[in-house]
Amino acid sequence: MKLPALSHSAAAELPEVGPSADQAAASPRDSLSESRARAPWKWILILAAFGVAVRAILLWLALPIAIQSDEANYLYLAVGLEHFGVYFDHQRYLWPPGYAWLMNLFTGGGDMGGLDRLRAFQVICSSAIGICTMLFAWRLYSTRAAIVAGGLWAVHVPLAAFTHLLWNETIFLSLFLPALWQLLMGLDRADEGDSRSSDRRLLLAGLLMGAALYVKEMPLLLVPFLSLIVLWRARHSGLLEAMRRGAILPLATVVVLLPWTVRNYEVYGRVVWGGATLGENAYIGLNARYMNFDFIPLTRERARLNLAPMAEMERASFTAPPIDDEGPGNGWARAEEIVHPVDRQKAQLSRGLKYAASHPGWFLRTRVKKWSDFVTPLSFFTRHHALGHYSKGTTLTGVLRKPLVGLSMLSSALILLLFVLGSFLTVPKGGGRTVVMTVIGYAAAASTLVAMSRFRLPVEPLLIAIGAGFLAHGPAARSIPRWMAAGACLVGLGVLWWIAWPETMAAASMALGGQP
Amino acid sequence: MRAWSIHIALLVAAILFVAKGVATHTSTEEAWETAFDESAAPDDRIWAIHLASNRATERSDRIGRDLALSLLGSRDLRLREVALLIDVCRHAFNPLEAPTNTSPPIQDRYVYGPLPRGEWTPHRLRSLILYRRKVGGLPVGGINRMTSTEGDWILRTLRGDDLPPSDEIDRYLRTYGHVANTPR
Structure with missing residues (x-):
């Protein structure tokens, strides 16, 4: 592996206010430049193998596991591909085809066991997530931070558990994170003056990003922001060169997506780049009724167990509908009168925006709740336990249930805390920080529409990478404003946790208590 | 020029993808014709139904009633099942007096x-x-x-x-x- 640009980054990527000379002698920054010589591949591979082993054991413990909610919808689409040779939409939304296609690859010919092979495949693919997490930590900080990041990633139960769930996050991250890594390498190569290598890296980043968009459309609007970063960092090379370099990522992404987009134009007569889900998300997120799918499925289960409904626990200030829209049937309805599935998305988005504009107070207070849902230390691992989805009478639902649910929640909370500290006090300035923070900021902005713990998953490896630096090196910044900003952000995180605390604890207690 | 070689290659690929789409395009009229053509090959018919039903911007009784009946009366079991999928069902014919x-x-x-x-x-x-x-x-x-x-x-x-x-x-x-x- 080539060196990132020391000439540029050694100065520019240190924190704005670094340690004093005597402190610096013992500071992680000393080892930073040394560790840039070569990624610590021995450690990376060992920890990646360890993380994969953890996930394989978790898979083994989780089997047999029945399909749930969206997993069934993916299987439906896979059957459609196998039996009719056609990829259908789901009436309310059109998903990108990649994951259903992959599922069909494993179940094609009619083998339910293929789902378990797909889970095993995801376990293997997760090694790419672990490797990229460590590479990011190494690139941002040092070998020590990479090792810490590897350790955190390996035992982070929410990420680990998703490898045995048939949601698309693991496959998506296995493509998305390498795309981001290649982008960052492209920026570094450009800083070194190695334009050809930079171009190749940016091309690879675009191709991987396009592939990731076949699995999950989430980063579709992120691509322009990332290419702006490339363009901005190349501004000193002249406008033409900056534009040339900045165009590679979006162009490559578009080319990969084009076959699917052309197909969509043929089928729907509309341009659909990844999927068509925005209108349905507007229905969920910009509507009177509060909806969070970490909690909604628990409602029926709580009724069965004679427990108080989740809705009674919500802090109404952040979830109640606007005063002029209270009562049954409030909010707006899906545009089901529009038969065209793509046109319906636009109509629903328009209804949602109109509703938000006419209820600005409601909009603002419920967005706080969305962020609260985004950072809640829950995960589908906890939800699955709370719902009794894991087979009863097994080690996973027996002796390991409480420790693993507890670890899952604690590691989620810890990673968020470390991220806040690392992002204000440790992470050095430069391309690495810009790319990582842009992605995290984008995910946080997207969560103001629809939020749940699953939507945090795509950025959790990046949160780990940032947080690992703080754990490995402690605070590097000494300026009071930075400490104050970090403190304010921690208080903000605490407030967000407090807002969702009743529901979070209700879900946690169901998961910890086990199913009768 | 060499600096732009990646861009040129990507643009050529993009043009080829679009050209392929244009070359294999099925007009809406053709799609409707094949969708109702009981002598058409099942795969062709399934694709044509997919196009006709998804391009429509108004709910169509021709698809929701006539095509559904035609498909369910077909000898080909797979075609019968197509009548039960979202493409046809989103045009489902419901009598006026039926609840929503x-x-x-x-x-x-x-x-x-x-x-x-x-x-x-x-x-x-x-x-x-x-x-x-x-x-x-x-x-x-x-x-x-x-x-x-x-x-x-x-x-x-x-x-x-x-x-x-x-x-x-x-x-x-x-x-x-x-x-x-x-x-x-």
Whole structure:
């Protein structure tokens, strides 16, 4: 592996206010430049193998596991591909085809066991997530931070558990994170003056990003922001060169997506780049009724167990509908009168925006709740336990249930805390920080529409990478404003946790208590 | 020029993809014609139905009623099942007096009609699952998601394996409890 640009980054990527000379002698920054010589591949591979082993054991413990909610919808689409040779939409939304296609690859010919092979495949693919997490930590900080990041990633139960769930996050991250890594390498190569290598890296980043968009459309609007970063960092090379370099990522992404987009134009007569889900998300997120799918499925289960409904626990200030829209049937309805599935998305988005504009107070207070849902230390691992989805009478639902649910929640909370500290006090300035923070900021902005713990998953490896630096090196910044900003952000995180605390604890207690 | 070689290659690839799309384009008129052509090859017909039903910007009784009846009367079992999928069901014909949350009546009649010799066949079981386990709610015939057991059954039917005894299937469907009007 080539060196990132020391000439540029050694100065520019240190924190704005670094340690004093005597402190610096013992500071992680000393080892930073040394560790840039070569990624610590021995450690990376060992920890990646360890993380994969953890996930394989978790898979083994989780089997047999029945399909749930969206997993069934993916299987439906896979059957459609196998039996009719056609990829259908789901009436309310059109998903990108990649994951259903992959599922069909494993179940094609009619083998339910293929789902378990797909889970095993995801376990293997997760090694790419672990490797990229460590590479990011190494690139941002040092070998020590990479090792810490590897350790955190390996035992982070929410990420680990998703490898045995048939949601698309693991496959998506296995493509998305390498795309981001290649982008960052492209920026570094450009800083070194190695334009050809930079171009190749940016091309690879675009191709991987396009592939990731076949699995999950989430980063579709992120691509322009990332290419702006490339363009901005190349501004000193002249406008033409900056534009040339900045165009590679979006162009490559578009080319990969084009076959699917052309197909969509043929089928729907509309341009659909990844999927068509925005209108349905507007229905969920910009509507009177509060909806969070970490909690909604628990409602029926709580009724069965004679427990108080989740809705009674919500802090109404952040979830109640606007005063002029209270009562049954409030909010707006899906545009089901529009038969065209793509046109319906636009109509629903328009209804949602109109509703938000006419209820600005409601909009603002419920967005706080969305962020609260985004950072809640829950995960589908906890939800699955709370719902009794894991087979009863097994080690996973027996002796390991409480420790693993507890670890899952604690590691989620810890990673968020470390991220806040690392992002204000440790992470050095430069391309690495810009790319990582842009992605995290984008995910946080997207969560103001629809939020749940699953939507945090795509950025959790990046949160780990940032947080690992703080754990490995402690605070590097000494300026009071930075400490104050970090403190304010921690208080903000605490407030967000407090807002969702009743529901979070209700879900946690169901998961910890086990199913009768 | 060499600095732009990647851009040129990507643009050429993009042009080729678009050109392929243009070259293989099926007009809406052709799609409608093939969709209703009972002599067309099943795969061609399925694709044409996919295009015609998804391009339509108004709910079409021709698709929701005429095509549904035509497909359900087809000898090809796969074509019959197409009538139960989202493409056709989103155009479902409902009598004016029917409540808004009513399942498509033509498809309902077929899926819940008497089973041949009172036994589940792969086609009939697949029809029930494809019809009832779609997203979109009652207006398109969907209630609840597919379970693992149903997933296993439908994949078995694709593989050509034997199904469980019909009594067992009935018992499961009754226990699962979300399949109104179970046949038989």
